[in-house]
Amino acid sequence: MLAYLIRRLFAAVVMLVVIILVVxxxxxxxxxxxxxxxxxxxxxxxxDPASVEAVRQKLxxxxxxxxxxxxxxxxxxxxxxxxxxxxxxECAAPCFGYSFRSEQAVWPVLTERFPVTLALALGAAVLWLxxxxxxxxxxxxxxxxLWDRGAMVVxxxxxxxxxxxxxxxxxxxxxxxxxxxNAEFVPLDESFSGWFGGMILPWITLAFLYAxxxxxITRATMMEILGEDYIRTARAKGLKEQVVIRKHxxxxxxxxxxxxxxxxxxxxxxxxxxTETTFSLPGLGxxxxxxxxxxxxxxxxxxxxxxxxxxxxxxxxxxxxxxVIDPRVRxx
Amino acid sequence: MTAPLHEPTAEAAPSAAEEAAVAGADxxxxxGRSLGRIAxxxxxxxxxxxxxxxxxxxxxxxxxxxxxxxxIVGQDPDVYHEDLIxxxxxxxxGSLGGISGDHWFGVEPVNGRDIFARIVxxxxxxxxxxxxxxVVAVIIGTVLGVLAGFFGGWVDALISRVMDGLLAxxxxxxIIALVSVMPNEMLGLSGxxxxxxxxxxxxxxxxxxxxxxxxxxxxxxxxxxxYVEAARSLGAGRFYILFKELLxxxxxxxxxxxxxxxxxxxxxxxxxxxxxxGVKPPTSSWGQxxxxxxxxxxxxxxxxxxxxxxxxxxxxxxxxxxxxxxxxLDPKGSR
Numbered sequence: 001m002l003a004y005l006i007r008r009l010f011a012a013v014v015m016l017v018v019i020i021l022v023v024x025x026x027x028x029x030x031x032x033x034x035x036x037x038x039x040x041x042x043x044x045x046x047x048d049p050a051s052v053e054a055v056r057q058k059l060x061x062x063x064x065x066x067x068x069x070x071x072x073x074x075x076x077x078x079x080x081x082x083x084x085x086x087x088x089x090e091c092a093a094p095c096f097g098y099s100f101r102s103e104q105a106v107w108p109v110l111t112e113r114f115p116v117t118l119a120l121a122l123g124a125a126v127l128w129l130x131x132x133x134x135x136x137x138x139x140x141x142x143x144x145x146l147w148d149r150g151a152m153v154v155x156x157x158x159x160x161x162x163x164x165x166x167x168x169x170x171x172x173x174x175x176x177x178x179x180x181x182n183a184e185f186v187p188l189d190e191s192f193s194g195w196f197g198g199m200i201l202p203w204i205t206l207a208f209l210y211a212x213x214x215x216x217i218t219r220a221t222m223m224e225i226l227g228e229d230y231i232r233t234a235r236a237k238g239l240k241e242q243v244v245i246r247k248h249x250x251x252x253x254x255x256x257x258x259x260x261x262x263x264x265x266x267x268x269x270x271x272x273x274x275t276e277t278t279f280s281l282p283g284l285g286x287x288x289x290x291x292x293x294x295x296x297x298x299x300x301x302x303x304x305x306x307x308x309x310x311x312x313x314x315x316x317x318x319x320x321x322x323x324v325i326d327p328r329v330r331x332x
Numbered sequence: 333m334t335a336p337l338h339e340p341t342a343e344a345a346p347s348a349a350e351e352a353a354v355a356g357a358d359x360x361x362x363x364g365r366s367l368g369r370i371a372x373x374x375x376x377x378x379x380x381x382x383x384x385x386x387x388x389x390x391x392x393x394x395x396x397x398x399x400x401x402x403x404i405v406g407q408d409p410d411v412y413h414e415d416l417i418x419x420x421x422x423x424x425x426g427s428l429g430g431i432s433g434d435h436w437f438g439v440e441p442v443n444g445r446d447i448f449a450r451i452v453x454x455x456x457x458x459x460x461x462x463x464x465x466x467v468v469a470v471i472i473g474t475v476l477g478v479l480a481g482f483f484g485g486w487v488d489a490l491i492s493r494v495m496d497g498l499l500a501x502x503x504x505x506x507i508i509a510l511v512s513v514m515p516n517e518m519l520g521l522s523g524x525x526x527x528x529x530x531x532x533x534x535x536x537x538x539x540x541x542x543x544x545x546x547x548x549x550x551x552x553x554x555x556x557x558x559y560v561e562a563a564r565s566l567g568a569g570r571f572y573i574l575f576k577e578l579l580x581x582x583x584x585x586x587x588x589x590x591x592x593x594x595x596x597x598x599x600x601x602x603x604x605x606x607x608x609x610g611v612k613p614p615t616s617s618w619g620q621x622x623x624x625x626x627x628x629x630x631x632x633x634x635x636x637x638x639x640x641x642x643x644x645x646x647x648x649x650x651x652x653x654x655x656x657x658x659x660x661l662d663p664k665g666s667r
C-alpha cells in the first residue's frame with residue numbers, strides 16, 4: 001500500500017513538472033514559432049511601444065529559452081520580481097503570472113473567483129451522479145424496454161445539445177416566461193436563498209449534459225459486466241439477484257466511473273467556461289472569456305495552469321481511493 | 333445482437349468477417365460477402381441510423397451548395413434589412429423573429445440580416461471544421477497508434493503516456509489557449525482563413541488520442557494473430573505486414589471512431605465561435621449567432637432557437653449515424 005502511494009506521488013510530481021513546462025511551451029514557445037510577438041500579446045495590441053518594451057524586459061523575453069522556462073517554473077513556488085522599463089513589479093508566490101494590462105497578479109484574482117466555480121461543479125456533480133447513474137443502471141437492467149429506450153433517447157439528445165443553448169432555453173422559459181426563478185447571481189455571503197436560486201438553473205443545465213454522458217457510459221459498462229463469468233458464477237451459487245447486482249455488478253461498474261468523475265471534476269475546477277458565460281456567473285470560466293475579450297493572456301495562462309493542477313490532484317485522489325476500494329490495486 | 337457470435341474476445345473487423353463466413357454457411361447464400369456489404373445490410377435495418385445518415389447527407393449538400401441555395405431563395409447572408417427592424421426595440425417586426433415568406437427563419441435583430449442565409453452559410457463552417465479536424469486526428473492517430481502497437485517497447489510507452497496526458501486535460505481550455513496565442517495572419521492567410529486553419533489543426537491535434545488508443549489496441553492484438561504469423565513465416569517484411577496485413581483491418585474501427593468524432597468537433601467549433609475565438613464576423617457560424625443571441629433571449633427568442641436547433645439537429649444526426657455505423661461494423665459493440 002505504502003509503496004503504491006509513494007509510486008503514485010512520485011509520478012504526480014513528475015507530471016507536475018511536465019505540465020508546467022507544457023503550459024510554458026503553449027504560451028511562450030508556440031507563439032514564437034508562429035511568429036507572434038509575445039510581449040505584444042501580453043500587454044494587448046493598443047499598448048504603446050515603450051510599455052511593450054518594458055514588458056519584454058520584465059518577462060526576460062531576450063533571455064535564452066531555458067532561462068525563461070526556469071524563471072517561469074521558479075515563480076510558481078518562490079514568487080517573482082519583474083523589473084524593466086524603469087520600474088519593478090512584485091508577484092508573490094505562488095506566482096501564476098502577472099497581468100501587465102490590468103496591473104494585478106493573476107493568483108489572487110483566481111482564488112477570489114474559485115468558490116463560485118467550486119460551488120457550480122460540486123452542486124452539478126451531485127445531481128448528475130444521482131440521475132446519470134440511476135438512469136444508466138436501470139437501463140442496463142431493463143434492457144430493451146420502453147424505459148431503456150426513452151432514457152437513451154433523452155441521453156443522446158443531452159450529449160448532442162450545446163450547453164449554452166440549453167442554458168439560454170432554460171433562462172428564457174423558467175426565468176423569463178414563467179418567472180419561477182430569479183436567475184441573477186447573488187454572492188453567498190449576501191443571501192443564501194438568493195444564491196441558491198441563482199445557482200439552480202446553472203446546476204441543472206451543467207448536470208444535464210454530464211448526466212447524459214454518465215448514463216450512456218454506466219449502461220454500457222454495466223451491460224458488459226453483467227455478461228462476465230463471475231456474474232454467472234455468483235448467480236450459479238444461488239445468490240439472490242439483488243445481491244448479485246448490488247455486490248458484484250454495481251461495484252465493478254462504479255470503479256471506472258470514479259476515474260471519470262475525478263477527471264471531470266478536476267477539469268471543471270478551471271470553470272465550466274460555457275455555463276458560467278451563459279449564466280454570467282463570476283467564476284474562473286468567465287474570467288477566461290473576459291481575458292479573451294480584453295486580450296489579457298496571463299489570465300488564460302493562470303486558469304490553464306490551475307485547471308491542470310486540479311486535474312492532477314483529482315487523479316491522485318482517485319488513485320488513493322482506488323487503493324482503498326480495490327485490493328487488486330493495493331497489492332499490484 | 334443481429335447474428336450469432338462465435339468469438340466473443342475478437343473485435344470489429346476480423347470477427348465480423350469470420351462471423352459472416354459462419355452465417356453464410358448456415359444460410360442459403362453460399363457466395364462470400366464483403367465486410368462492407370454485411371455492414372451495409374445491417375445499417376439498412378437500423379431506421380434511426382438511416383435517418384441520421386440522410387440528414388447528414390442533406391447537410392453536406394446544403395454546405396457545398398450554400399451560395400447557390402441562398403441565390404435561388406434570393407437572400408444574401410450579408411445584406412442588411414433595416415426596414416424590417418422595429419427602430420424602438422431593435423428587434424424584428426412581426427411575430428416569431430420576423431419569419432415570413434421572404435425570410436424563412438426570420439431576420440437578425442438590429443441589422444436585419446436574413447437568418448436562413450446565415451444558417452446555410454454557417455453549415456459550411458461547422459462541417460468543414462468538423463470533417464477536416466477529424467481527418468487531422470485520424471492521420472496523426474493512425475500513424476502513432478500503429479507505431480505504438482506494432483513496435484511496442486519504449487515507443488509504445490512514450491506514445492501511450494502522451495495519449496493519456498492529452499486525454500486527461502480539459503481540451504476546450506487548452507484549445508482556447510492555443511487558438512488565442514496564434515497569429516492573425518500566417519501562411520498567406522488572414523482573418524477567417526487563419527482562424528479556420530488554426531481551429532482545424534488544434535481540434536484535430538487534441539482529437540488524435542481517441543483514434544490512437546483504439547488503433548494501438550487493435551494493432552497490438554492483431555500483431556499476434558495467425559495470419560500475421562503466417563505472413564511473417566513466409567518471409568514478409570515489417571512494412572509489408574504493416575500495410576498489407578494490418579492497415580486494411582484497421583479501416584473498420586477507424587471509420588467508426590471518425591464518425592463518432594465529427595459531432596464532437598462540430599460542438600467544439602461552435603463553442604469556440606460562441607466564445608469569440610472561432611471564425612471572425614462577418615463570416616457566419618452557428619456558435620457566433622448563439623453568442624449574439626444571448627442579449628435577445630427575452631425580446632427575440634427565435635434568434636437563439638434557430639442556430640441552437642441547427643447545432644442540435646446536426647450533432648444528433650451525426651451521433652445517430654455514428655452509433656449505427658458502430659453497431660453495423662462491430663457486432664460486439666451493438667449495445
